[in-house]
Amino acid sequence: MTMILDVRSLSKGFTMHHLSTTMAAFDDVSFSLHAGEFLLLKGRNGAGKSTLLRTLYRSYLAASGQILFHASHGVIDLARAADVDVTYLRRTEIGFVTQFLTPRPRVSAEALVAEPLRLAGIAAPDALDQARHWLNAFGVKPALWPAYPTTFSGGEQQKVNLARALILPQRLLLLDEPTASLDVSARAALIARLAELKAAGTAMIGVFHHPGDVAELIDRTLDLTPAPIQQKDRADVVV
Amino acid sequence: MTLTLDTPQLVKTQPLLVARNVSKSYGAVHALRDVSAVVYPGEVLGIVGESGSGKSTFLRCLNLEETPDSGSYTLDLPDVQGNLFDLDRYARRMLCATRIGIVYQNPHLGLLMHHSSSGNVAERLLVAGERRFAVLRDKASAALDASEFPLDRMDAPPVELSGGMQQRVQLAKAIALEPALLLLDEPTTGLDVSVQALVLDTLKRLQQDRRITMVIVSHDLGVIRTLSDRVMVMRRGQVVETGLADQVFQDPQHAYTQQLVHAKL
Numbered sequence: 001m002t003m004i005l006d007v008r009s010l011s012k013g014f015t016m017h018h019l020s021t022t023m024a025a026f027d028d029v030s031f032s033l034h035a036g037e038f039l040l041l042k043g044r045n046g047a048g049k050s051t052l053l054r055t056l057y058r059s060y061l062a063a064s065g066q067i068l069f070h071a072s073h074g075v076i077d078l079a080r081a082a083d084v085d086v087t088y089l090r091r092t093e094i095g096f097v098t099q100f101l102t103p104r105p106r107v108s109a110e111a112l113v114a115e116p117l118r119l120a121g122i123a124a125p126d127a128l129d130q131a132r133h134w135l136n137a138f139g140v141k142p143a144l145w146p147a148y149p150t151t152f153s154g155g156e157q158q159k160v161n162l163a164r165a166l167i168l169p170q171r172l173l174l175l176d177e178p179t180a181s182l183d184v185s186a187r188a189a190l191i192a193r194l195a196e197l198k199a200a201g202t203a204m205i206g207v208f209h210h211p212g213d214v215a216e217l218i219d220r221t222l223d224l225t226p227a228p229i230q231q232k233d234r235a236d237v238v239v
Numbered sequence: 240m241t242l243t244l245d246t247p248q249l250v251k252t253q254p255l256l257v258a259r260n261v262s263k264s265y266g267a268v269h270a271l272r273d274v275s276a277v278v279y280p281g282e283v284l285g286i287v288g289e290s291g292s293g294k295s296t297f298l299r300c301l302n303l304e305e306t307p308d309s310g311s312y313t314l315d316l317p318d319v320q321g322n323l324f325d326l327d328r329y330a331r332r333m334l335c336a337t338r339i340g341i342v343y344q345n346p347h348l349g350l351l352m353h354h355s356s357s358g359n360v361a362e363r364l365l366v367a368g369e370r371r372f373a374v375l376r377d378k379a380s381a382a383l384d385a386s387e388f389p390l391d392r393m394d395a396p397p398v399e400l401s402g403g404m405q406q407r408v409q410l411a412k413a414i415a416l417e418p419a420l421l422l423l424d425e426p427t428t429g430l431d432v433s434v435q436a437l438v439l440d441t442l443k444r445l446q447q448d449r450r451i452t453m454v455i456v457s458h459d460l461g462v463i464r465t466l467s468d469r470v471m472v473m474r475r476g477q478v479v480e481t482g483l484a485d486q487v488f489q490d491p492q493h494a495y496t497q498q499l500v501h502a503k504l
Contacts, residue, residue, distance in 0.1 A: 017494035018501075058483060060490040073249055082247040083483050084279050087468050089249070104443065104465065105436035118447055 001034040003070050004172055004203040005056075010065035010079070012048070012055050025051040029065070031222055033172075035201040038194075038217045040208065043224035049207040052224065053174045055079075056205070057096045058086045069094070072171065091119055095170035099180045101161035103149040109135060110145040113164045120168060134163035137193070139186050154181045162186075166193050173197065175206035179213045187213060253315045255280045255452050256420060261300055261310030263293075270296045271307060272476045278420075281450040285467030285484065287460060287499065293476040294456045298424050300324075301454060302341050303331040314338070316419055336366040340413025344425035346405035349412065350397045356408045357383065357393040363415050382415040383408070387441050403434035407441070414445065421445075423455040427462055439465055460503050464488055472496045 012025040026048035033039055041049040054060045056067055058078055067078035071093055076085060090096075103112065110131045117127035135145055138159040144152065149160050158181050165178075175194075179187055194217055198204060208214055256278040263271040271293045278284045286294045299305040301312065303323060311322040316338060326334065335341075343349045350359050360379040369375055383393055388407040397405045406426060413421055426442070427435040439462065445451055446466070457463050463470060463484070470487040472480040472495065480493040491497045 014490070015492070017497050054489070059485045061482070061486060061492065071249060076248050082250075083469050083481075084282065085247045085249045086483060087282070104440070106440045107443075115447070 001036075002201075003032060004035055004037075005031075005033040005070070005205075006066075006068040007031050007056070008066040008068070010052075010055065010067060011063045012051055012060060013063050026224055027226070029222075029224070033203045033205065035171075035203055036198055037219045038198060038204045038206065038214075040206055040211055040214075040218045040221045041224060042211075042221050047224040047226070049224055050176050053096070053176050053205065053207060057090075057094065057174055059096075069172065091116075093171040095165055095168070095173045097162065097165040097173065097175045097178045099158065099161075099177045101149060101157040101164075103152075103157065103160075105150065106148060108146045109140065109149045109152075109160045112149065113160060113167060116164065116168045130167060131163065134167050135160065138163050138189050139183070155183060155186070158182055159186050162190055162193075166190075166197065169197055169200060170202055173202050173204045175204060175208075177207055177209055179208060179210065191217070250279065252280055254278060255282075255315050256301070256313075256454070257315075258297075258301065258312045259310060261297065261307045261312065263296060263300065263305065263307040269476045271300070271310075274310075274473070274476070274478055276454075276471060276478075276481075278452055278454060280452055282469065283446060283453045283455065283467045285463035285470045286454065286456045286473060287458065287463050287470060288473035289458065289499075291475075292473040294473050295424055296476075297473070298341075298422055298454065298456050301420075302339060302422050303335055314419065332366075336363060337416055338419045339422065340416075340418035340420070341422040342406065342409045342413050342424065342426045344428050346397060346402070346409055349409045350405065352398040353396050355394045355396055356388070356400070356411075359397065359408055360412045360415050363412050367416055378415060379411070382411040385414060385445070386411040387437070401434070403430050403437060406430065406438055410438075410441065414449075414451070417449070419452065421451050421453045423453060423457075425457050425459075426455070427459065428457065435462075442466055460488070460500070472499065 008030050010029045011027045013022045014025060015022045029052065041052060043049050051060060055062050062079040065079060069076050069078050071089060110128060113131035113135055114127040117130060118124065132145060140156060140159045149157050162178060178190060182190065191214060198217060254277045258276045261271050261274045274297055276284065288294045296305060300307050306324055312324055313322065341349065357379045360382050361375040364375050364378055380390055380393060384390060386407040388411055397408055427438050430438065443466065455466055467484045470482065470484045471478055472487065474495050480487060480496045487496060488500055491500050
């Protein structure tokens with residue numbers, strides 16, 4: 001199987017200068033992921049699931065460790081890669097699906113969905129056709145396609161967000177609770193699209209409030225809950 | 240944290256703009272201290288920082304309006320060689336007129352306020368050597384149209400236009416010759432929010448359709464976040480942090496950047 005991601009001893013903490021402190025998010029995480037595999041991240045609130053996804057995407061900077069991404073043109077450590085390489089990979093090989101849409105003023109739903117295709121060099125009419133196909137697939141009414149999503153309901157915005165995030169097949173897809181605020185039919189459309197991408201070889205890492213939604217897709221799970229502190233390691237306990 | 244000029248592994252294109260160790264003092268005031276920046280073709284670099292941080296001075300250096308005390312500046316373009324700070328006045332003027340476009344916060348700096356809007360755009364084409372009236376008129380109206388300026392007002396002088404319209408004329412003038420580099424100095428400051436959205440949308444469209452390389456200076460973090468691929472944070476004439484736009488805003492490393500991000504409404 002083709003290796004996609006090899007994460008080695010990855011750690012992340014947040015330095016808060018105004019409090020003169022560093023807050024650890026996760027520590028010494030290692031795993032690997034192959035093409036077409038789906039990895040579910042588990043753990044209680046605050047275990048660092050979303051933080052791990054954002055560190056892999058480079059929205060957060062890793063404190064230490066390696067994120068070896070097997071891109072189509074070679075292996076690159078995302079923890080240390082040049083910004084311009086990360087921008088290029090985000091445009092072509094690594095996707096991130098969040099639970100919120102970031103609408104831009106005066107940009108229609110269909111233009112927003114077509115944008116990743118336009119940036120990948122696909123001509124405007126083709127990009128728009130595909131955008132409309134996916135808006136339809138996620139259950140956004142045609143009357144809303146040329147409208148500005150700024151005023152859409154949370155659920156409608158999320159459908160636009162998913163259409164945009166999943167329109168371009170990627171090598172690696174990071175999913176941060178994409179089923180939140182979705183109705184039943186949109187959820188079914190999402191799972192169908194994820195299954196299709198997975199079968200075509202996209203590797204996925206996801207965080208889900210209700211993992212049951214995607215039960216049939218999950219190949220492996222990774223639990224980020226820190227191991228309980230051993231008695232012998234505790235300084236405050238006299239043995 | 241100082242800027243590291245990371246060597247990309249995957250992207251093989253050369254950077255369009257490389258500025259290294261640019262320093263400039265006005266008497267005892269250090270306006271710029273060893274400022275370096277690299278911008279790749281099609282990329283948008285946003286520069287943020289408080290008033291007096293040196294961001295506009297740096298932009299004026301990139302537009303060759305200022306000569307720094309030391310440092311180098313190169314553009315990877317055919318027929319453009321060496322440190323651009325060493326060019327004489329005439330060569331600077333030609334380079335700026337033909338390859339670099341600029342939009343100022345104050346339209347008075349970029350426009351002849353009592354000449355027609357189309358004339359303002361055509362002036363840029365005249366400097367570049369175009370003399371045929373029909374071509375001048377066609378190119379000027381195409382640039383105004385791309386900047387979403389209503390063509391029925393193209394003969395009105397900027398003095399009769401609103402602030403948002405004046406910014407569009409500046410933008411049209413800046414893109415008339417398809418510049419390799421577009422510099423924007425606080426392009427939306429002073430405009431009301433709806434007009435600001437129009438200008439941002441126009442810039443975003445130019446970015447998408449023409450892949451113009453841009454350097455944009457603003458104290459408005461929202462504007463920078465909307466437009467930029469990468470962000471450079473300046474304070475007291477120095478670069479304190481650079482990174483991908485989302486990383487700088489979500490996981491700022493430097494104490495000053497954290498302060499700046501947390502101060503946003």
